[in-house]
Amino acid sequence: MLELLAGVGAPFADLHARLWETGAIPPRTLDLCRRRIATLLGRAVDGALPGPPPGVGATPGQIAALPAWPTAPAFSDDERAGLAFAEQYVLDPHGFSDADLAGMEARFGAPGVAALALAAAVFEATARFAAAEVA
């Protein structure tokens, strides 16, 4: 992907790198959201873009169980909450209620919700770009 983007490729890669460094949301939760959003748009994650640091991303067991995330035992409650947020964000953000956002803020804090929303947006933009297959 980056080879298509000329001058904007470096700041785009840097943006991806920064998502894992906020300290506001666990990288594993973000990685699960990244993978789920890519799947929703019919893609796999782009390995050329910065991912989570080694050892803190989604586990192989979680990756295998991701299609069944609402009920699979491989995920913590926080991870499930992150995945639910990511799906709602991509599919129907108008469906978020005030109570949904209040619940997310109670769980993750405002910085955590901000970090999750920013990451969801970047992951969606990236996956949608890849799905467009402009090359």
Added chain:
Amino acid sequence: MTGRVAPPPGATTPFDHVPAAWAAFNRFYGTLWSAGRVDQPTKEVARLRNARRTGCGICKNLRFAGARAAGLDEAGVALIADGFETSALPARWKLAIRSTDALLALPAPIDPALRAAMRAEFDAAELAELTLTVTTAIAFSKAAVTFGAPPEMPVLEVPTPAPDGAVA
């Protein structure tokens, strides 16, 4: 961008809770808008098409100054609506609208005729730039929806995003 998730004190958006990542986004988005090869009115037409389709109360009322200075006036903006195909909009802008609609519909397949028309109008680098501009607009307009927009907002001209600036 305020509403259901409060920004930090003195800030304007919840994204200011994660300042380094937000600054990285602004560098990226500012580069995309200000250092790109595609003319700003074409990108602005696509951005506004998404804003209307996504129902982002903030995005649809913002106007980037560079596009306005380059000729996209309110009469033109008003045509970015149902029936645009038979409107007086330039063919290039109509193509940008059709492309935006297709990108919103992903992962549904993109019409091969639309792909061919886009490749005839834009070279490979321009097509990548325009596509990433639109997919970024699609994704980030949802943040404004998620965080909550004011019920009414006037049309507001803002500076075109630049690498050292912030998105309004």
